[in-house]
Amino acid sequence: MVDTRLYSNLQFLQKFNRFALNNLLVMNNQINIFQEKLNSCFLNLELIKLILSNKRIVGSDLKSIIITAVKLKAGMRWSFVYRHQTKDITKNFETVEAISLINAALENDFLNADLFTTNETIQITHNSKGEVKLKTTPANQIIVPSFSHDKVKNRLIALENNIYLRELGVVNSNWQLKKEMADKYVQINKYIELLEPEIRELPEKENLDIVDMGSGKGYLTFALYDYLTNKLNFKANITGIEFRQDMVDLSNQIAKNAGFENLKFEQGTIEKSNLKKVDILIALHACDTATDEAIFKGISSNASLIVCAPCCHKQIRKEMSITSKLCAITKHGILEERTAETITDGLRALIMEAFGYKTKVFEFISGEHTPKNVMIIGRKMTAPVDKEKILNEISKIKLMFGIKTHQLEVLLNI
Ligand SMILES: C[S@@+](CC[C@H](N)C(=O)[O-])C[C@H]1O[C@@H](n2cnc3c(N)ncnc32)[C@H](O)[C@@H]1O
Structure with a gap:
């Protein structure tokens, strides 16, 4: 004889698992889309700016990271400005390392990423329940990425593309x-x-x-x-x-x-x-x-x-x-x-x-x-x-x- 209570519990569990699995798939899908867009704009030099913000650890001193392209004597690099409470630290990385640092920072340090490319703006947000949202809008500024290494160094307001x-x-x-x-x-x-x-x-x-x-x-x-x-x-x-x-x-x-x-x-x-x-x-x-x-x-x-x-x-x-x-x-x-x-x-x-x-x-x-x-x-x-x-x-x-x-x-x- 079938235990009806056990049967309905099983049904519930199956439904829940399907729901959780679906959510996980959607979430992974959003992250995958974001990562593809990130890779593509780095490789095609279409990145204007990437901002990682909304720290995961409340007490962390690191408030955000801002990433832009920079052309150095050694070649193209990605400039990371680490914005702390009282100081900014800039480091430059090559493409593969830059992408892996961004992925790690998104996983461990920040809940949001705002990716501004020449074509679109892509925003990924994680909420406290671990849900992920991806929003894509057409680029709202007609802008071309500037790779010049600090011709604008001492100017707070840059002229280029302004x-x-x-x-x-x-x-x-x-x-x-x-x-x-x-x-x-x-x-x-x-x-x-x-x-x-x-x-x-x-x-x-x-x-x-x-x-x-x-x-x-x-x-x-x-x-x-x-x-x-x-x-x-x-x-x-x-x-x-x-x-x-x-x-x-x-x-x-x-x-x-x-x-x-x-x-x-x-x-x-x-x-x-x-x-x-x-x-x-x-x-x-x-x-x-x-x-x-x-x-x-x-x-x-x-x-x-x-x-x-x-x-x-x-x-x-x-x-x-x-x-x-x-x-x-x-x-x-x-x-x-x-x-x-x-x-x-x-x-x-x-x-x-x-x-x-x-x-x-x-x-x-x-x-x-x-x-x-x-x-x-x-x-x-x-x-x-x-x-x-x-x-x-x-x-x-x-x-x-x-x-x-x-x-x-x-x-x-x-
Ligand atoms: C000399 S301009 C300064 C503009 C700007 N704040 C700057 O420093 O570049 C002063 C501006 O204030 C406006 N203005 C003067 N008196 C005002 C008032 N009572 N209410 C609103 N605007 C006023 C004028 O129309 C003018 O555009």
């Missing part, structure tokens, strides 16, 4: 820097160089929300998005807020052409912008009190980092009424102007400090490239501050220069 720099008119169709854009290019690189350590110091977050107030044509906004997402391998949403619709349309078009999915530009004013969640608030060269409006938005939305490079300083210059011996100096127009700049930005930094930000004021870029060369960075601290004491200092300074109000104070209602 679609947004071409569309913004910084490079020509041969990826050469246009003479008249040399200063802009210096500024872009300096900006990234200054911001990188500040951003690395932010508390680790899955996704950074960044707002760029008065983004203009977006030179610096594009470069920041490019560097954060493509070089540092961060996830970031950047929104540029710009008053001029023509610039917004142009920038959105360029972002689309460059394949920058999470970079968008919105028409609007700094004053009326409604910020919900912002980690980094940026305002570069926003005129006069527009900088105060931007800092105000940063403080009110509790941004972790506020970065601004003020433009002109009309409000305080008009307000200043110096009656002390300093008159002997500020009677010279240029010195009065520089005093107004110093006082405006000095007070901005102090007001930020009163609201719990640790500040730095320094030269953004040397005066030979642009006269607008001061940068203020405020980092939100958790330690309490003696607000009253700082506000007192501010009052005394204002008195010295005959200033009744600073626009940032007005906005913050202090």
Whole structure:
């Protein structure tokens, strides 16, 4: 006689095994497809970039590996940039070794791989249950792999194959820097160089929300998005807020052409912008009190980092009424102007400090490239501050220069 319970258990087990076997086959199949694509793009020199990320071991110091092609005197090699918490290590390998290292890293160290080839983008992800997903999309950037060994060594933002720099008119169709854009290019690189350590110091977050107030044509906004997402391998949403619709349309078009999915530009004013969640608030060269409006938005939305490079300083210059011996100096127009700049930005930094930000004021870029060369960075601290004491200092300074109000104070209602 058949034991019906045993029979149904057997049936269940058979079904389960079939299901598990199917899953295993699908999984192996996905991995095989990925490996074939990987081999093929390495052998045909179609690799633009491979990023291994999402570490399997939470405590591991190795955050990601970025692999690109490089042409050395010894021949073609694959450059592996091992990105650790505080340092990057670069090693070059030949093809067979490179592929075997990638397979081992995917098996042991990382859950995700993003393979960018000249034809397509292939993404493989493993979830915590060991399931594997493969997603293939057509290449979203018209780009050719660059094998040159660090002609771009000291430049954080490369010129070659840089679609947004071409569309913004910084490079020509041969990826050469246009003479008249040399200063802009210096500024872009300096900006990234200054911001990188500040951003690395932010508390680790899955996704950074960044707002760029008065983004203009977006030179610096594009470069920041490019560097954060493509070089540092961060996830970031950047929104540029710009008053001029023509610039917004142009920038959105360029972002689309460059394949920058999470970079968008919105028409609007700094004053009326409604910020919900912002980690980094940026305002570069926003005129006069527009900088105060931007800092105000940063403080009110509790941004972790506020970065601004003020433009002109009309409000305080008009307000200043110096009656002390300093008159002997500020009677010279240029010195009065520089005093107004110093006082405006000095007070901005102090007001930020009163609201719990640790500040730095320094030269953004040397005066030979642009006269607008001061940068203020405020980092939100958790330690309490003696607000009253700082506000007192501010009052005394204002008195010295005959200033009744600073626009940032007005906005913050202090
Ligand atoms: C001098 S440009 C700087 C552009 C860019 N941030 C840079 O540094 O390259 C200033 C930009 O801010 C925009 N702007 C000025 N005041 C603004 C406001 N209140 N709201 C939104 N945009 C503003 C202007 O239209 C202009 O495009």
